[in-house]
Amino acid sequence: MTPLDLAGYLIAGLMTAVALWRMPAALRGDEADRRRRALWGCYAGFAAALWTKTRAVRIGLNDSSVTDLSVLIKHYTATIAILAILSYIVAIYGQYADDGDIPRHVRFARLIQQVATKASVATLVLLTVLFFTVVDRSVPSDRFVADHAGQWGATLYMSVFYLYLGTASAVCAYQWALATASARLRLLRIGLGMMTFAMFIGVGYTVSRTLFLWVSVIDDPSEAFALRFDEITEASQVVLFAFFAVGASIPALGNVRRRAKLWRAQVRLHALWYELMTAFPDQPFDPPAPLVRELTRFGTPADLRIDRWAADIADAVEKLRHYAPGTLLTAAGAAAGAGDGDRDRTGPLTEAYWIKAALAAHAAGVAPGDAAAVGSRHATDQDGEVAWLVRVAAAYRTVTAEQARRILESSGAAESAGAAEPSGAPQPSETAAAKEQTA
Numbered sequence: 001m002t003p004l005d006l007a008g009y010l011i012a013g014l015m016t017a018v019a020l021w022r023m024p025a026a027l028r029g030d031e032a033d034r035r036r037r038a039l040w041g042c043y044a045g046f047a048a049a050l051w052t053k054t055r056a057v058r059i060g061l062n063d064s065s066v067t068d069l070s071v072l073i074k075h076y077t078a079t080i081a082i083l084a085i086l087s088y089i090v091a092i093y094g095q096y097a098d099d100g101d102i103p104r105h106v107r108f109a110r111l112i113q114q115v116a117t118k119a120s121v122a123t124l125v126l127l128t129v130l131f132f133t134v135v136d137r138s139v140p141s142d143r144f145v146a147d148h149a150g151q152w153g154a155t156l157y158m159s160v161f162y163l164y165l166g167t168a169s170a171v172c173a174y175q176w177a178l179a180t181a182s183a184r185l186r187l188l189r190i191g192l193g194m195m196t197f198a199m200f201i202g203v204g205y206t207v208s209r210t211l212f213l214w215v216s217v218i219d220d221p222s223e224a225f226a227l228r229f230d231e232i233t234e235a236s237q238v239v240l241f242a243f244f245a246v247g248a249s250i251p252a253l254g255n256v257r258r259r260a261k262l263w264r265a266q267v268r269l270h271a272l273w274y275e276l277m278t279a280f281p282d283q284p285f286d287p288p289a290p291l292v293r294e295l296t297r298f299g300t301p302a303d304l305r306i307d308r309w310a311a312d313i314a315d316a317v318e319k320l321r322h323y324a325p326g327t328l329l330t331a332a333g334a335a336a337g338a339g340d341g342d343r344d345r346t347g348p349l350t351e352a353y354w355i356k357a358a359l360a361a362h363a364a365g366v367a368p369g370d371a372a373a374v375g376s377r378h379a380t381d382q383d384g385e386v387a388w389l390v391r392v393a394a395a396y397r398t399v400t401a402e403q404a405r406r407i408l409e410s411s412g413a414a415e416s417a418g419a420a421e422p423s424g425a426p427q428p429s430e431t432a433a434a435k436e437q438t439a
Contacts, residue, residue, distance in 0.1 A: 004231055005055040007238045011245075012050035018245050019043035022252075038088035039248070045081025049074045050241065053234075059142065067137040071144050075127055075161050082168045083120040086112055089175050112171055123164045130157040145209060146230035150220040155213040162206040169202030187251050194247025201240040209233055262302040265390055266295060266309070272355070272393040273309045276316035279362055283319075284312050310386050320358035322368035324411075329354055329373045331411035335403070348388070351375045352395035356404035357411070 019040065026040035051057055052074040061070035090113040131137075134153030141147035148154030176196040183189040212229055215221075221229075270291045277288035285308065288294075297305070325331075332353035336346040354374065 001055065004234060004238075007235070008050070008054045011238050011241050012047065012054055014245050015043060015047040015050055015241060018249055019047045021249075035088050035091035038084050038091055041084030042081045042088060043245075043248070045077050045084055046241065046244075048077040049081060052077070062140040062142070067140050068131075068135070068144060071141075072127070072131050076124065079120055079123055079127075079161075079164065082165065083116060085172060086116040086120075086168060089172060090116070092175075092179075108171075108174070119164065119167075123160060126160050127157065130160065143227060143230045145213065145233075146223075146226040149213065149216040149226040152217050155217050158213055159210055162210045166203055166206030166210075169199045169206065172196075173199035173203060185251070187253055191247045191250035194243045194250065198240045198243035198247060201236055201243070205233055205236055205240065259302060262306055263295070265306055265386055266302065267291065268390045269306070269309055269313075269386075269393050270294060272389070272396045273313055275359065276313055276355070279359055280316050280319055283316055284308070306386055307382060310382065310389055313389060314385075317355065317358075317374060318371075320355065320362060321371040321374055323362040323366050324354070324358040324372040324374075325361070325408070326370070326372045328357055328408070328411040329375065331407050332357060335407050335410075347375070348391040349395040349398075351392045352399050353404065353407055355392075355396060356399045356401075357408040360401070360404045360408050 022036070022040045022043060026037045052061065052070045058070045061073065062068050066072075090110070130153070135157050136148065136151050136153055144154070145158065148158075173196055176192050176199065180189055180192040180196055183192055212221075216226070274288050274290075277284045281287060286297075289297075294305075300308075329350075333346070333350045335353050336349040358372075
């Protein structure tokens with residue numbers, strides 16, 4: 001196996017991996033999100049075309065009852081993939097809401113929309129007719145262009161395909177170059193730049209091969225030169241698809257990072273959420289399950305699950321307020337060392353102590369009463385709330401049952417002492433109110 005053959009397998013595997021990765025998003029997309037399905041169709045079509053170029057598949061198909069069948073299948077799948085990428089171009093750049101002067105790239109995309117499907121169908125029909133009529137297929141070929149160099153039938157056949165492929169590559173290069181210049185996000189700009197570079201390689205690939213074939217009709221090249229030219233251009237196409245696959249995937253890395261962040265948040269929140277939901281089993285939509293089972297509930301997106309867990313925890317804490325002593329927050333703050341003023345360190349631990357002690361009171365069968373004080377909200381949006389709960393959950397894992405019991409006992413003793421004070425003595429809240437009025 002030559003290095004070029006090995007590279008062919010690697011790039012086919014890479015494109016297949018990208019197609020499989022993006023397939024769920026394409027299947028979930030609605031009618032208004034056609035671009036995801038179009039882009040996935042491009043990945044899948046090119047993946048199939050690249051597999052027909054690998055040595056084992058290529059030789060097997062070419063030696064079948066239909067000589068050089070791999071060439072026809074490759075061009076069929078590539079044509080469909082090109083139609084998909086042109087549809088993606090239209091979906092992205094053909095929309096313009098304003099009624100004023102329509103930008104040039106939008107007009108260009110709409111023109112492509114009008115001709116892309118017809119051109120694709122015409123190309124498929126013409127390729128089929130030429131393949132079975134004028135192409136010399138008396139002997140199976142391994143490298144189609146090199147083996148048929150100098151033959152006018154194969155030259156005409158390949159020229160039709162290269163005209164279609166080169167035009168589509170030029171269209172994509174033009175649109176993506178404009179998009180790269182105006183992209184604000186760094187990952188998007190890098191991805192579009194790589195895809196633009198890939199399309200420029202595609203234009204050079206088709207032009208060079210077309211010129212080689214027509215020159216070969218006039219001046220038949222040596223077998224060694226034809227094979228060497230074929231290998232060089234094939235290597236350039238491997239580079240093309242590598243840049244295209246990686247460039248198309250880079251903008252999605254932001255989503256990958258977000259998914260990884262959500263996955264870590266689930267792992268860190270699960271213990272706290274699980275204990276609260278076990279105490280209040282009617283709270284969650286589904287009965288709480290172990291961590292592995294929760295992480296494999298693929299029917300629910302991770303971001304929605306995290307939002308539900310945050311809401312479940314907040315609702316459970318609200319219920320616990322009716323089982324906690326009124327002075328529990330003060331006792332929890334004292335235990336966490338809140339007096340040093342380092343809220344970043346002691347705030348999550350205070351809330352963790354409060355939750356653990358309130359759960360202990362609930363488990364002990366304390367009768368519900370008036371709502372006790374609880375820590376105030378620490379975020380203004382959902383992401384901030386989740387980040388806070390992650391810190392609380394981390395602190396919660398360090399709190400032992402013995403610590404929670406001591407805090408609960410100290411808060412109960414403080415509450416009893418407060419209730420036993422003479423009625424004429426001012427209560428702390430009254431004293432604070434008086435000072436505030438005086439001020």
